[in-house]
Amino acid sequence: MSKFSIEDYPHKRLNPLTGDWILVSPHRAKRPWQGQVEKTVSDERPKYEPTCYLCAGNERAGGKYNPQYKGTFVFTNDFSALLTDSPAGLIDEGDLFQAKSETGICKVICFSDDHSLTIPEMAVEDIRKVIDVWCDEFKELAGNPMINYIQIFENKGAIMGCSNPHPHGQIWSSSSVPTEPAKELAKQKEYFEKHGTTLLGDYLKAELVKRDRILVENEHFVALVPYWAVWPFETMIISKRPIQTIALLTDAEKTSLADIYQKLTIKYDNLFEVSFAYSAGFHQAPTDGNDYPEWHLHMHFYPPLLRSASVKKFMVGYEMLASPQRDITAEQAAQRLRDLSEVHYKKQTNK
Ligand code: H2U
Numbered sequence: 001m002s003k004f005s006i007e008d009y010p011h012k013r014l015n016p017l018t019g020d021w022i023l024v025s026p027h028r029a030k031r032p033w034q035g036q037v038e039k040t041v042s043d044e045r046p047k048y049e050p051t052c053y054l055c056a057g058n059e060r061a062g063g064k065y066n067p068q069y070k071g072t073f074v075f076t077n078d079f080s081a082l083l084t085d086s087p088a089g090l091i092d093e094g095d096l097f098q099a100k101s102e103t104g105i106c107k108v109i110c111f112s113d114d115h116s117l118t119i120p121e122m123a124v125e126d127i128r129k130v131i132d133v134w135c136d137e138f139k140e141l142a143g144n145p146m147i148n149y150i151q152i153f154e155n156k157g158a159i160m161g162c163s164n165p166h167p168h169g170q171i172w173s174s175s176s177v178p179t180e181p182a183k184e185l186a187k188q189k190e191y192f193e194k195h196g197t198t199l200l201g202d203y204l205k206a207e208l209v210k211r212d213r214i215l216v217e218n219e220h221f222v223a224l225v226p227y228w229a230v231w232p233f234e235t236m237i238i239s240k241r242p243i244q245t246i247a248l249l250t251d252a253e254k255t256s257l258a259d260i261y262q263k264l265t266i267k268y269d270n271l272f273e274v275s276f277a278y279s280a281g282f283h284q285a286p287t288d289g290n291d292y293p294e295w296h297l298h299m300h301f302y303p304p305l306l307r308s309a310s311v312k313k314f315m316v317g318y319e320m321l322a323s324p325q326r327d328i329t330a331e332q333a334a335q336r337l338r339d340l341s342e343v344h345y346k347k348q349t350n351k
């Protein structure tokens with residue numbers, strides 16, 4: 001019997017941020033693939049689309065009109081999942097029937113007035129403006145006594161349920177801390193109490209020595225494939241400084257964040273030469289007024305594509321019923337992404 005290695009044999013990896021385990025089956029990545037590898041369909045779009053509800057001057061649901069904005073634009077979601085005025089209430093019918101009212105504020109953020117763009121096609125200084133808007137919105141919501149957690153996210157691509165290709169993201173803020181950040185909060189606290197340092201700070205230090213999962217590094221941030229990645233090309237952007245929220249970013253850090261967000265998403269687009277779909281977002285400390293020295297600012301990217309512009313990873317069967325599973329290892333995924341150019345394929349001169 002040969003020696004166990006994570007390159008060759010099925011194994012489980014721990015996600016220390018959530019406490020979940022994932023199954024990795026590297027031997028299966030060697031099996032032949034007979035599915036189609038189709039040519040990318042053109043995703044060229046006009047700079048202005050008359051029917052787009054996010055373009056400047058256009059009508060939204062309920063008869064509201066967007067202003068003739070330039071750059072970024074923020075509005076309260078016309079179909080907010082959370083409302084500011086739902087009445088407080090609790091249903092407690094023993095262990096089996098529990099419900100609580102939840103309040104919050106949902107916003108939509110247009111990243112640009114240009115309908116044709118996406119983050120990897122935007123200039124760093126324009127992405128920086130998106131980060132400034134996130135920071136302003138975050139600070140305003142954090143100051144609202146009703147809001148105790150702020151989820152900033154971006155759904156990109158129809159495959160991720162994004163309703164409109166106009167570059168945009170969302171913020172859902174709520175009175176309680178939702179499930180995923182609550183798990184991360186508990187694990188980061190446990191780690192901080194044991195070691196006196198942040199979980200992700202120590203993780204980042206170790207990864208910067210190992211270097212086999214690092215994709216992009218700049219002065220203030222690192223983009224990497226986490227050891228415990230579930231999605232084939234899942235990545236994280238982690239701040240080098242252990243800060244709790246984007247409200248604490250310095251001017252230089254905001255520009256660095258714009259730079260690494262652009263470089264990572266360019267690599268994503270270059271992987272299959274397609275506008276790469278993902279759900280991405282920050283995980284930040286709650287905004288309930290308490291201190292969370294254990295919390296380390298980071299961004300997750302969860303992209304579903306596996307093998308080509310349309311062959312996606314399905315989280316079904318075993319994943320739904322037992323545990324997430326992947327074939328290609330985090331290290332192989334990192335190698336592929338690392339080897340890709342940081343120049344967008346549409347801008348490469350030899351194309
Ligand atoms: P996606 O990021 O998943 O595409 O969602 C866009 C949001 O825009 C969605 O939450 C909102 C939807 O409720 N929306 C409006 O607020 N006004 C509109 O006129 C259409 C869509």
Ligand code: ZN
Pocket residue numbers: 048049052053054055056114115166
């Ligand atoms: Zn538009």
